[in-house]
Amino acid sequence: EPEVTQTPSHQVTQMGQEVILRCVPISNHLYFYWYRQILGQKVEFLVSFYNNEISEKSEIFDDQFSVERPDGSNFTLKIRSTKLEDSAMYFCASSPTAENGYTFGSGTRLTVV
Amino acid sequence: GNSVTQMEGPVTLSEEAFLTINCTYTATGYPSLFWYVQYPGEGLQLLLKATKADDKGSNKGFEATYRKETTSFHLEKGSVQVSDSAVYFCALSESGYSTLTFGKGTMLLVSP
Numbered sequence A: 001e002p003e004v005t006q007t008p009s010h011q012v013t014q015m016g017q018e019v020i021l022r023c024v025p026i027s028n029h030l031y032f033y034w035y036r037q038i039l040g041q042k043v044e045f046l047v048s049f050y051n052n053e054i055s056e057k058s059e060i061f062d063d064q065f066s067v068e069r070p071d072g073s074n075f076t077l078k079i080r081s082t083k084l085e086d087s088a089m090y091f092c093a094s095s096p097t098a099e100n101g102y103t104f105g106s107g108t109r110l111t112v113v
Numbered sequence B: 001g002n003s004v005t006q007m008e009g010p011v012t013l014s015e016e017a018f019l020t021i022n023c024t025y026t027a028t029g030y031p032s033l034f035w036y037v038q039y040p041g042e043g044l045q046l047l048l049k050a051t052k053a054d055d056k057g058s059n060k061g062f063e064a065t066y067r068k069e070t071t072s073f074h075l076e077k078g079s080v081q082v083s084d085s086a087v088y089f090c091a092l093s094e095s096g097y098s099t100l101t102f103g104k105g106t107m108l109l110v111s112p
Helices: none
Strands: A006-007 A011-014 A021-022 A030-039 A043-050 A053-057 A065-069 A075-079 A087-096 A106-110 B005-006 B013-014 B018-021 B023-026 B030-037 B042-051 B056-058 B061-066 B076-079 B086-093 B108-111
Touching: A011 A021, A021 A030, A021 A087, A021 A106, A043 A075, A075 A087, A106 B018, A106 B030, B005 B086, B013 B018, B018 B108, B023 B030, B030 B061, B042 B061, B076 B108
Parallel strands: A011 A106, B013 B108
Antiparallel strands: A006 A021, A021 A075, A030 A043, A030 A087, A043 A053, A065 A075, A087 A106, B005 B023, B018 B076, B030 B042, B030 B086, B042 B056, B056 B061, B061 B076, B086 B108
16 A cells, blocks of 8 residues: 655754655655644644645744655655754645545654754 | 544553544534544554534444534444554544644553
8 A cells, every 4th residue: 555654753853953854755646744743732734735836834834844845756844943842743644636635654753852 | 713622541441342532623614524543653544534514434443423513523433452552633624625633632542
């Protein structure tokens, strides 16, 4: 069964450093998403991406965040200068249409120290 | 704005017990409703969904009915197994939009 692959599974970074979280969506999917879950809290929407541009973003997705699909297969989330409060599990997802048929990856646990 | 409220966990049950995980929602329109499951070390998987009032979603013995009058979408299973141990997330999306609003998740622990 096709999978969404996220790497790394766990990343530890120092406050103020840049991190890039990587995702390989399912190959024929057109819509891509990032969500995050701070420990003990809700899974929150960050951003959706379609046709090489952001289609929707939440208030969390400020200027410190960016997304890119650099080579037609990877879908990356960059945090420019990490803060302690960015520590969370980050989930990538993709879907073939705008209707809800998401496939989620297993997540990257980001720890900012 | 939209919100989803789930019962606090963990829910601890013995094998073959009946399961209910409560979920209520607040939405401005007529949302679609979902249950996702996360097994240890894995991603979120869609368990079931319902797109309009009185619809019943079902999968793997789990069921949930979209109740517009009580704004609820409670998850039920008649006889749980140890392999059902996971975290269960209730979620909604507004009609015509794909963004999901999740609840906090409820951990289910099933013992033999």
